[in-house]
Amino acid sequence: MAIRAFLTLFILAIFYSTVTGQVRTCEPCDTSKCPLASDKECLAGLTLDRCGCCQVCAQRESELCNHPDVPSSKQYEACGENLQCKCNYCAPELEQQRQELKEERQNERMQEIQMLYDEQRPWSEWSLSNNSCTQHTGHDIEQVRQLYSFCEQSLVEYCTNRKQQATSTDIPYLSPINLLSVTLWYLKHYHAERYIATELNFGRSTVNYFLSAVIDILYSCICPKLISLPDNMDDETTIHGPEQHHKLIVDSTFIAIHQPEDAEERKVYYHAKSPTNYGFKVQIACDFHHRIVHVSRCYPGSVHDITILRESGLLEHTQENVQIIGDKGYVGEQYVVTPKKKPRGGQLTTEDKDFNQSICSARAAIENINQRLKNYAILGSVYRGPYDDIDKITTIAHVVSALCNLQLCKHPIRSHRS
Incomplete structure (x- = not known):
């Protein structure tokens, strides 16, 4: 009887540890003990292991994966890029889901940028009247907004990429509408870049960089619409x-x-x-x-x-x-x-x-x-x-x-x- 009870408890313990995913436990992270892994060896790319410590090969399509709703799957790694864990197996993401996620992130970035720079000058000052706007940019408020609608997406992406590339949070930024209005100001009056840098409290190299970038954006966005x-x-x-x-x-x-x-x-x-x-x-x-x-x-x-x-x-x-x-x-x-x-x-x-x-x-x-x-x-x-x-x-x-x-x-x- 005692032997039978012992065996029953032993089997239940093994079953419980398997179901709750505790067969492999996480120890304190020591990256020096991490195995070497490279993109060349890992066909599905690299990911952090289940303990969030070491870079390991991500799971490929149809391989078992770490699903949050399946406790027993915690012994497996995460799926690779463009794959998601479905029913404990890695499966390709649906194109529609990827597109929806991309649009959602883009909208979030646009809202963040707009909220952050709504009151930023010089557009906050030039947009107070058509006379001021025309004097500085050569176009009235309606025309500037029309131009902005043509190239809004490209300007927002430029701003987002610049923020992601920055190494310091103290670097000043111009909002998309300000990038456009300052570039129009430059084309209309051809002020020296040094003067524009002083007015905006930017470095001259920064001004040179964004003027070139925005002119290229205007070329690709408005020329096909306005010249044909x-x-x-x-x-x-x-x-x-x-x-x-x-x-x-x-x-x-x-x-x-x-x-x-x-x-x-x-x-x-x-x-x-x-x-x-x-x-x-x-x-x-x-x-x-x-x-x-x-x-x-x-x-x-x-x-x-x-x-x-x-x-x-x-x-x-x-x-x-x-x-x-x-x-x-x-x-x-x-x-x-x-x-x-x-x-x-x-x-x-x-x-x-x-x-x-x-x-x-x-x-x-x-x-x-x-x-x-x-x-x-x-x-x-x-x-x-x-x-x-x-x-x-x-x-x-x-x-x-x-x-x-x-x-x-x-x-x-x-x-x-x-």
């Missing part, structure tokens, strides 16, 4: 110029730079119309709604207009009923309409003069648009950036053109032709 070629250029009902087949107007404009030190570079960047005699050249195209529909890459000032047009890709869209109006710098292409030249030793006919007058009248729109682009000091004054970084100035030219289009929607050049 018309889909219906060959439609007879599309608004056109002096003739029904006139669909676009092109012209180049310059961005002045300081005189290059190297003699060969001075030849390359020479541009007679620039106040410094040196600059970049960029081609702008608009339609007869007087909206910018295409912006070329930037080129050194000595590059000929017709070369820029040929390399821009615009000529691929031309045909008999889709032609482009340009000035005399574009003579030589079949579907580019330019003013008539006076014959040597002769005079233009009355018909030719009337034709030239109509072409010049149509071209007034693109000249007006190019002048509006110069209202942004980063393009209208002498560019101080590295002139050998064509990609950077091209990005800036596209962003400013998109911002100009936003202004043209609210302040058009003139009414549409009937």
Whole structure:
């Protein structure tokens, strides 16, 4: 009888320890005793062991795992990345669950950032009136908020990543809306980065970093929405110029730079119309709604207009009923309409003069648009950036053109032709 009772108690003790997961007990953590584990050996990645001490291989798909609701599973490790413990086994996470979790975390980050920076200047001051907002950013409050809606997600992600990378909690941050408004301020007035750093109490390198990042964000978020070629250029009902087949107007404009030190570079960047005699050249195209529909890459000032047009890709869209109006710098292409030249030793006919007058009248729109682009000091004054970084100035030219289009929607050049 005593032996039977002893055996019964022994079996019950083993059963209890198995059910409650106490077969393996946790000792005080000593990482020096931890086995070596690496990502190469662990196909499902690394995780902390059940005691939270050592890095061990995570469980792979279909392997037993540590489930909080199954006491006996505590002897197993956690599942690897993109796996979850279901019914004591590792199984792939559902894509919908991962997406919901991602959106939930993103919303939490957005709320945290907004709550933290609602009263942060300068936007808290500039947004008090349209006059103040326009004076600083070149756009009214409604337009700034529209721009923000285009790139909110990218700006929030940038802020979040910067916070995660920071090694100190004392580093100052700008909220997403402030990053946008300060960058617009920079593009509009082209203040020196040192001045902006002083105004915001930031380091100059910090200002340089976030201005470059936000300009890239604007390029990827607003340019595709605000600059695009018309889909219906060959439609007879599309608004056109002096003739029904006139669909676009092109012209180049310059961005002045300081005189290059190297003699060969001075030849390359020479541009007679620039106040410094040196600059970049960029081609702008608009339609007869007087909206910018295409912006070329930037080129050194000595590059000929017709070369820029040929390399821009615009000529691929031309045909008999889709032609482009340009000035005399574009003579030589079949579907580019330019003013008539006076014959040597002769005079233009009355018909030719009337034709030239109509072409010049149509071209007034693109000249007006190019002048509006110069209202942004980063393009209208002498560019101080590295002139050998064509990609950077091209990005800036596209962003400013998109911002100009936003202004043209609210302040058009003139009414549409009937």
